[in-house]
Amino acid sequence: MIRIIPRAIIGRERSTCPSTPTAKPIASRIKKGFGETSGTGRERGLRPKYPGPVPAEVASAEEMAARLAEAGYLAGESAALVTYLATRLGKPVLVEGPAGVGKTELAKALSRATGRRLVRLQCYEGLDEAKALYEWNYRKQLLRIQAEAADAGWERVQDDIFGEEFLLSRPLLQAISDPEPVVLLIDEIDKTDQEFEAMLLELLSDFQVSIPELGVIEARSQPFVLLTSNNSRELTEALKRRCLYLWLDYPDVERELEIVRLHAPDLGDTLARRMIEVVHMVRALDLKKPPSIAESIDWARALLLLGAEELDASVFERTMSIIVKHRTDLDVVADRVGVKLASDGLLGTRRTA
């Protein structure tokens, strides 16, 4: 699903999509020189001039929620609404929330729901524009010089080696140079430096990239951009200003139950509910790493595999390492939740007796 194969020539005609007449070489969109951009995003009006990120038929937040649900993602009310608004306004969404609430999954689901390709940029400390945006393929440039040095004039070589042929496009440039709109996921933006954030600003507000040797490359389609952050540091105001903000939190019992049912449909109703209640109990403890939604799904599947009938203390003890993954956390959970389950079990037997 994720293609990170750098395409050396980003502007070539793609035989795979002959139906898009807008697919012209990237050079036609390159403007020489700077400072003559086509105005701010605001002046372009609400409707972006590029093919929009989402088919026009998504006409309401409810429909967005329905589509996401089809793609296997049960979005909360605000998540669906913000996603919908972002597609209509053509703005990036900044998604924050604790680890494991489905921030990355939202982007994947959106890509499935809209049939758009997902381009993913995983951020880490030290990520720079050469790895995120573009890089000159200097080996190829050298070869070209060697090959032409003898008989070609200086002018020609100089013009040639800074052509798009020698540009290695990285995820960000790929995302905007694709004639088909894509879903661009910039994951864990809080892991990068502030310098990198600053570099993103041009891309996020105007959907263009300035390459000193080449000029400004404008987007051929407007990607739907999703940035995720685990809140490990404050992002800059400038970045936040350009984004819509979405705070994802752990879902309530009912919604998480639906999510688990979606992924483990064979699990018995009472067991599933009991399980989710326990997960919520564990989350309420002061843990190093509270269990994520993915982990509760894993747990549900594990219980299915084990053929567990009910969630008693012994089953919990054997399987709790699926949701709790720190030595100290294990102790805390065994102490609080395990004991509670044991006493519940006693009560249960007494009641039946």
Next chain:
Amino acid sequence: MGSSGRGGPPEGGDRAPRPPDGLRAASPQSGLIGGARRSGGLYGGLPSRQGPPGFDARVLELGDELRREGLAIGTSELLDAFDALSEVGWAEPVAFREALATTLAKSQEDRRVFDALFDRFFFRAVEREAVEKGLTERRLSADGEDDGREIDFDSLREAVRAAIRGGSDGEMRDLARLSIAALGRRGEGSGVVGVDVQRIRRSLGLRGDPAGEAEARGDPEAVPTERLREFERHLRRELERESVERTRSLPPARPLRELDRALPSAPLQDLAAVHRVAAQLKRRLATQQRAAGGRRRTHVVDVRRTMRASLETGGVPLRLHHRPRRPRRPEVYLLCDVSTSVTSASVFFLSVLHALHDAFRKLRSFVFVERISEVTELFARERSFEAISRAIASDAGVADVSGYTDYGRVWLEFLAETVDDLGPRSTVIVLGDARTNGREPHAAAFGRVAERAGRTFWMNPEPKLYWNYGDSVMRAYEPYCDGVFECWSTRQLETFVNALTSTRVAAP
């Protein structure tokens, strides 16, 4: 103010047709729209001139209110908000609220402020109408002054609990009113809504139960925390409504920050201001460090950039490019006194601590009373201010028996813990009043700390006048510090930042 406003339409009022009076009084939605044309003087400090009519103005006013609570809302955010509103049906409360929230509140903290303010703002719009129209609500017969005492407390308590556990919104509201009537000492409350709410909650014996554990234990007193919050919100609303009726004016808008962010009283409560200063502190430290590091370069050749540059000279690497040195992040050790002698100041300390943690990446924080305890991890994990203060109070393990500050012991422990990490690049900042309660100050140990660290600063929350009186031993520590500052207001904190950044790094 109310009756005069009701007269002829104000200037510009004829541009927008008025809905019939009955409708405006009946539905909150019409109240919102009508409220925009009212004079702003009632509405917590807005200019008293006539605002433009229509709903847009209300959204702008909301933005203005949010700004006053410290949110960074620029024109672009407001434009986005209007764009978003044009995409959702804003007759739907949830969509309306979410659309505004996603464009205006850009962090979790902002969102909390937004939610609190949003309720009050649009609640006020209705109330303002009522004040202006001279409407009062006839009270239920049960909550008159006379038969207030006859309310059976136990049954009231039971009813409230039942409603919190599973009652409808309306029930909760009615019971909130009843509780206020019974316990609110109408007209002679503390004057601060938040205090009254908590008093009523206590007298009803309501306790929150976040994890749902108490129910299993069979504790009948505890109720689910979420629902309890809901009930408190109702109480707050009703109390405000009552005060509006009593005083014929709206409560001031400012106290929201103090009430809803729950900062105890301290010389400095403006968390947003502390955050601003901390950000400045960080930026200046960072640029200064970079300037210092710029002269010495590590000579690691960056092959990629050298090759790229060589293309200008036909592939001959004439100019070497070196890998740039990563900007060195300032290493700050922050030691924060949390003892009782500085209780009022410790809140300020904590907010500074908290703010600095957001801004720095390499920062180790310690809190101490008799012993020292590292809280860096706590801050890494927890971002809510309240949770942090709670955690420090409950299990930092900084107090032994007496609860009195023992600076001497603290230095020895700090030295033992960090002796290998302290270096010429480290900056040690101590926040404390230097009152040792007559114990050995161990100034020599502090001296060793200062010697190992590049720079040492002391911030004292007491006015300079009180230093070295009583058991304050500021004099013993002062010689070892690169600077000592009194620090009990934002302005002084800023002075500290300036001094900090103007001082050159001491040569190792």
